[in-house]
Amino acid sequence: MSHDHHPRPTTAVEQRVAALEALLTEKGLVDPVVLDQIIDHYEHEVGPMNGAKVVARAWVDPAYRQRLLDDGTAAIGELGFGGPEGDHMVVVENTAEVHNLVVCTLCSCYPWPVLGLPPTWYKSAPYRSRAVREPRALLNELGTPIPDEVEIRVWDSSAEVRYLVLPRRPAGTEALDEDELVGLVTRDSMIGVAVL
Amino acid sequence: MSVLDEAFGDSTLPRANGEVTFDAPWQGRALAMAVSLVDHLDLEWDAFRRHLISAIESEPDRAYWDSFAAALDAFVAQHV
Numbered sequence: 001m002s003h004d005h006h007p008r009p010t011t012a013v014e015q016r017v018a019a020l021e022a023l024l025t026e027k028g029l030v031d032p033v034v035l036d037q038i039i040d041h042y043e044h045e046v047g048p049m050n051g052a053k054v055v056a057r058a059w060v061d062p063a064y065r066q067r068l069l070d071d072g073t074a075a076i077g078e079l080g081f082g083g084p085e086g087d088h089m090v091v092v093e094n095t096a097e098v099h100n101l102v103v104c105t106l107c108s109c110y111p112w113p114v115l116g117l118p119p120t121w122y123k124s125a126p127y128r129s130r131a132v133r134e135p136r137a138l139l140n141e142l143g144t145p146i147p148d149e150v151e152i153r154v155w156d157s158s159a160e161v162r163y164l165v166l167p168r169r170p171a172g173t174e175a176l177d178e179d180e181l182v183g184l185v186t187r188d189s190m191i192g193v194a195v196l
Numbered sequence: 197m198s199v200l201d202e203a204f205g206d207s208t209l210p211r212a213n214g215e216v217t218f219d220a221p222w223q224g225r226a227l228a229m230a231v232s233l234v235d236h237l238d239l240e241w242d243a244f245r246r247h248l249i250s251a252i253e254s255e256p257d258r259a260y261w262d263s264f265a266a267a268l269d270a271f272v273a274q275h276v
Binding site: 013014016017018020021024027029030031034035036038039042043084085087106107108109117120123124125160 | 218219220222224225226227228229231232233234236237240241242245248249252253256257260261262265268269272276
């Protein structure tokens, strides 16, 4: 590799993980080629774009929206998305009266199939505790002030369930088609730390 | 240090799409091993998640992926 002129020392955890991979490979329990494929999948194939497609479909198709709210896992599966951390999906809808915010206080659970892997801040102890304790103040600091009259509901993924926020469709987008709407949906709006 | 710095350090603020998934290659290897083992052993993801919860709970200030690696160790010790 061309960047190896100045290799940095490996850390203890790095060595432990490498040793574990060698052991598990020797035992025939993992295959390095398969590991490469899994990494590639999560780095390049799953991500917030999948969730954005779900949201845009719900915006243009009222029957799909209803199915999504009734059975998130099945409706998301209709678009071909599923897998680990996506077995029990519940979709919560933002309205004029309610803003939803998703957190996992215990272990940073996250709906991989629709949002990819969680961002660094989502896994931080301050986010995990403050989202529950003082969501309005946290959102305000993140540049997403929620009016006092709007209720904030915090969904803690600590059960078997993974949550996805269905953000409100921005005003003035009536003329856009589904593909164009996909481009408006951000990861953070589907976690509830941003509005569109 | 502002509250925001304290909350999120120098990590990306939650304001846009797109972010490097792993900070270092070993984190991807650890994740892939967990996914692959759960599948190979015909377990539910929750079997791994229980170890992840314990690992985070036991050292709340440890970096997420370090806890993930510790959980992987414990998972392997239990199931392999």
